[in-house]
Amino acid sequence: MKTPIRSTRCExxxxxxxxxxxNPPMRIFEEVGSKDYTRIMKALAKLTLESNLTDDDDQPxxxxxxxxxxxxxxxxxxxxxxxxxxxxxxxxxxxSGSATPSSPEAAASTRPxx
Numbered sequence: 001m002k003t004p005i006r007s008t009r010c011e012x013x014x015x016x017x018x019x020x021x022x023n024p025p026m027r028i029f030e031e032v033g034s035k036d037y038t039r040i041m042k043a044l045a046k047l048t049l050e051s052n053l054t055d056d057d058d059q060p061x062x063x064x065x066x067x068x069x070x071x072x073x074x075x076x077x078x079x080x081x082x083x084x085x086x087x088x089x090x091x092x093x094x095x096s097g098s099a100t101p102s103s104p105e106a107a108a109s110t111r112p113x114x
Contacts, residue, residue, distance in 0.1 A: 003023060006021070006023040007019050007020060008020055008022050008084060008087035010080045010084065012076065012079065015052075016053055016054075017050075017051065018048060018063060018080050019048070019051065020047045020048060020049065020080070020087075021046075021047045021048075022084065022087050024043075024047055028043050028046050028047065031043035032081075032084075041069040044069050045063065045064050045068065047084070048064050053076070
């Protein structure tokens, strides 16, 4: 079923931003929730619609590629993922680790039952 793409704009320090899709197919959502960093970066590349991040030489970073996400500092990746989770309405992780922010289980636990 083809649906309109919905997105969220993650505003970052220094005027930088990343626009991510918030209604991806479940296979991409599952990749974000995996513990495999390569799968997570592949999913982030598929979710990225637009960005103005640059490298240390002020050259644009292509976040629609795994290689591009591999060039982004970890704190920026974590902030983008946190904001994406917020846009999806997913619960925050607890110190006990009971709710993984990007996991399908966490998302399912917040959905109303029909």
